[in-house]
Amino acid sequence: GGSGLLGAATEDGAQPAPERVLFPPTFSVSEIKNKQRRHFMFLRWKQQQRKEKLAAKKKRRKEREALGDKAPPKAVPKTIENQRVYDETTVDPNDEEVAFDEATDEFAPYFNRQTVPKILITTSDRPRGRTVRFCEQLATVIPNSHVYYRRGLALKRIIPQCIARDFTDLIVINEDRKIPNGLVLSHLPDGPTAHFRMSSVRLRKEIKRKGKEPTEHVPEIILNNFTTRLGHSIGRMLASLFPHDPQFIGRQVATFHNQRDYIFFRFHRYIFKSEKKVGIQELGPRFTLKLRSLQKGTFDSKFGEYEWIHKRREMDTSRRKFHL
Amino acid sequence: SPQVVWDTLGNRQFCSYKITTKTQNFCRNEYNLTGLCNRSSCPLANSQYATVREEKGRCYLYMKTIERAAFPRRLWERVLLNKNYEKALEEIDENLIYWPRFIRHKCKQRFTKITQYLIRIRKLTLKRQRKIVPLRRKLERREKRREEKALIAAQLDNAIEKELLERLKQDTYGDIYNFPIHAFDKALQQQEEESESESDAQEDEEDEEDKREFVEAEDSDLSDFEDMDKLETSSEEEQEEEKEVEEEPSHSKSKGKAPLKGPARRKRRYIEIEYEEETEPATKTTTA
Numbered sequence: 001g002g003s004g005l006l007g008a009a010t011e012d013g014a015q016p017a018p019e020r021v022l023f024p025p026t027f028s029v030s031e032i033k034n035k036q037r038r039h040f041m042f043l044r045w046k047q048q049q050r051k052e053k054l055a056a057k058k059k060r061r062k063e064r065e066a067l068g069d070k071a072p073p074k075a076v077p078k079t080i081e082n083q084r085v086y087d088e089t090t091v092d093p094n095d096e097e098v099a100f101d102e103a104t105d106e107f108a109p110y111f112n113r114q115t116v117p118k119i120l121i122t123t124s125d126r127p128r129g130r131t132v133r134f135c136e137q138l139a140t141v142i143p144n145s146h147v148y149y150r151r152g153l154a155l156k157r158i159i160p161q162c163i164a165r166d167f168t169d170l171i172v173i174n175e176d177r178k179i180p181n182g183l184v185l186s187h188l189p190d191g192p193t194a195h196f197r198m199s200s201v202r203l204r205k206e207i208k209r210k211g212k213e214p215t216e217h218v219p220e221i222i223l224n225n226f227t228t229r230l231g232h233s234i235g236r237m238l239a240s241l242f243p244h245d246p247q248f249i250g251r252q253v254a255t256f257h258n259q260r261d262y263i264f265f266r267f268h269r270y271i272f273k274s275e276k277k278v279g280i281q282e283l284g285p286r287f288t289l290k291l292r293s294l295q296k297g298t299f300d301s302k303f304g305e306y307e308w309i310h311k312r313r314e315m316d317t318s319r320r321k322f323h324l
Numbered sequence: 325s326p327q328v329v330w331d332t333l334g335n336r337q338f339c340s341y342k343i344t345t346k347t348q349n350f351c352r353n354e355y356n357l358t359g360l361c362n363r364s365s366c367p368l369a370n371s372q373y374a375t376v377r378e379e380k381g382r383c384y385l386y387m388k389t390i391e392r393a394a395f396p397r398r399l400w401e402r403v404l405l406n407k408n409y410e411k412a413l414e415e416i417d418e419n420l421i422y423w424p425r426f427i428r429h430k431c432k433q434r435f436t437k438i439t440q441y442l443i444r445i446r447k448l449t450l451k452r453q454r455k456i457v458p459l460r461r462k463l464e465r466r467e468k469r470r471e472e473k474a475l476i477a478a479q480l481d482n483a484i485e486k487e488l489l490e491r492l493k494q495d496t497y498g499d500i501y502n503f504p505i506h507a508f509d510k511a512l513q514q515q516e517e518e519s520e521s522e523s524d525a526q527e528d529e530e531d532e533e534d535k536r537e538f539v540e541a542e543d544s545d546l547s548d549f550e551d552m553d554k555l556e557t558s559s560e561e562e563q564e565e566e567k568e569v570e571e572e573p574s575h576s577k578s579k580g581k582a583p584l585k586g587p588a589r590r591k592r593r594y595i596e597i598e599y600e601e602e603t604e605p606a607t608k609t610t611t612a
Contacts, residue, residue: 081477154452199471222487248497253488259478262471266480270488272501278488280481288471312463 080260085321089229098229102236106191110168110240117241119145119169120162125152128178130203135173137204137285141254141267142241143218145171159298163188169241170298173198183289186298187237192307193298194237196263196289203285211281214267217250218243225258230308231324234263234291252283261322263289291324330369334361339368355386355400357430364426374420374427376405376435383412383438385419385431409439 029045032038076082091098102108109115119142121135127149139145150158155172162170167188174182180201186193204213221242226235238256251271257264267284294308308323315323333339341353342361349361355375358365367373371390376383385403392399403419405412413432420428492501 079477152451199468220491222484224483224487248500253484255480255484255487257478257480257483260470260474262474264475264478264480266484268484270484272488272492275492275501276489278485278492280484280488288475290467290471 080320083320085318087228087321087323090227091229091232098232102232105233105236106187106189107236107240110244111236113244115168117144117168117243118166119171119241120167121145121147121171121173122150122158123172123180124174125150127173127175130178130201131173131175131180133203134180134201134285138171138173140214141219141284143216143243159186159188180287185237185241187240188298190298192233192237193295193304194234195292195295197292199288199290201285201287204283207282207286209282211269211283214252214269214283215250217247217252218245219250219252219254219267220246220248222253222255222257224255226324228324230291230294231258234294234324238263253280254284258324261290261324263291263324265289326369326371330363330366334363334366334369341368355388357427357434365430372423372427374423374431376416376431376438378438378442381442382407383435385416387419405435412439 029038029041032041102111110117121139121142123131123135127135135147139147150172159170170184170186170188172184172186173180174184176182181198183196183198184193185196219242221239223235223239226232235256235258242254251269253268253270255264255266255268257266264286265288266282266286268280268282270278270280272278291308292310293306295304296307297304310323315321333342339351339361341351341356343350343352350359351361351366353367354377355367355373356365357367357373357375363369367375367388371388371393373388375386377386378384383405385405387401387403388399389401392401403415405415412435416431416435417428420431491497
């Protein structure tokens with residue numbers, strides 16, 4: 001570097017005020033071999049950049065104020081949700097075809113209040129402590145659900161028994177290395193089966209709060225952001241786990257929020273402090289799901305008819321394309 | 325010379341099949357009968373030796389005799405054993421007749437063990453096997469990262485609160501929550517818009533007064549509902565959205581604080597109310 005730079009850099013620790021430094025035109029900070037000096041010059045350069053940026057911002061703001069009403073509208077930053085590739089299966093709320101489909105699909109009896117959900121929760125073979133506790137907590141969250149241990153029974157044989165005993169849904173929590181990592185949700189009398197990958201499971205004691213247990217009241221449900229056809233059917237499937245009439249006295253709400261193909265489940269208790277403010281307190285376990293496949297019939301890995309499978313090569317190519 | 329072999333390999337010098345551990349020596353030789361490194365179990369140091377080994381589910385008896393010691397290719401004689409357990413045991417006996425007791429006994433023991441584990445294998449393959457799927461590190465990392473970013477983008481708490489407030493507005497909760505204020509708020513807003521051009525302090529004052537009176541009565545009503553009471557005061561104090569609904573501490577706090585008109589005042593959105601100086605104490609006395 002030049003002698004001027006040397007002079008500045010040899011003051012260890014004492015950084016001179018970053019005035020406008022004129023670098024020779026062919027100079028770049030990365031060419032200095034000495035790490036200490038290079039670091040120092042880099043910091044100075046960074047500070048300068050920041051100053052320039054701040055100055056530019058101020059200038060822009062002044063211009064904006066000067067223009068007043070005639071100022072161009074503020075630029076909206078691009079987010080992934082903004083830039084999402086348009087999915088042609090997005091459901092239009094007024095779409096008749098979709099409404100007709102939904103009136104006649106497998107969840108119609110639930111939505112017409114003909115059936116009351118009854119859920120069977122089970123695990124894969126030999127569940128370990130965390131999975132067992134998670135199942136119990138899930139059973140308290142979902143009303144009218146029962147946990148049964150799977151002692152080496154084949155699913156194909158369990159399913160007819162469940163149907164005989166009037167269960168409407170079957171949840172199997174798959175476990176790997178002592179943590180639950182998969183969820184198979186099967187609507188029983190011949191309904192669709194969804195296979196999810198489950199991640200970031202937090203049990204009740206790991207959630208930072210000092211609340212109490214969820215009560216027996218039927219919670220409300222919030223389903224957010226299920227826009228496409230596929231998302232819609234998954235949303236209905238998840239909603240059909242809970243009884244149709246929530247008890248508002250209980251003030252509990254279960255949320256399934258879909259964001260970029262990840263479904264976040266949360267369970268809260270809410271309180272309205274005023275008509276504009278609500279306080280929520282998280283109870284209950286939380287987990288996130290990612291849909292792997294959706295099958296038309298009940299669980300059958302070999303001969304089932306898949307309605308949707310996540311194919312990594314085809315579907316993961318674009319960062320802005322989501323399917324749910 | 326088996327003695328010589330043992331003296332060299334077994335005891336003193338190096339044997340490549342020998343594995344030493346703290347308590348015991350093991351022999352890795354595939355023809356070894358017991359798996360331990362002993363004078364009587366070493367297939368190299370015994371010129372007359374026999375083992376039972378299994379291949380693809382069938383058991384064979386391997387025998388080694390002194391006569392064939394010079395022919396390494398034909399050293400081990402192999403006999404296929406019967407599938408039937410008892411018959412196979414008899415075959416071992418008849419093949420190893422006149423052999424040392426130790427070898428006969430150990431061969432039969434080994435054969436028993438082998439059949440047992442073969443049965444277990446067959447039983448297990450009938451049950452459901454775990455399919456082992458390899459993890460792809462890059463994929464997993466990618467998924468994890470995307471999940472975190474999606475979580476941040478989701479802003480779950482805000483979304484849930486918004487949704488709940490929406491539902492409250494659209495009256496899905498019916499009559500459970502008494503918030504008639506917000507209807508009044510809307511009326512007030514309309515009034516404000518009308519009187520925006522003039523700075524009608526009086527009008528605003530009147531509204532304030534009316535509202536204040538109304539609100540006070542309501543607060544006394546609300547105090548009947550314990551929750552609401554504590555909530556009002558606690559919301560006033562802490563001004564946070566997420567907090568515990570613990571009743572006792574907030575109750576004690578409220579006792580020490582200003583009387584109920586405090587939250588009433590705060591609840592009103594801060595509209596630009598222009599008081600004339602003289603009248604302010606008057607308003608205070610009316611509400612006191």
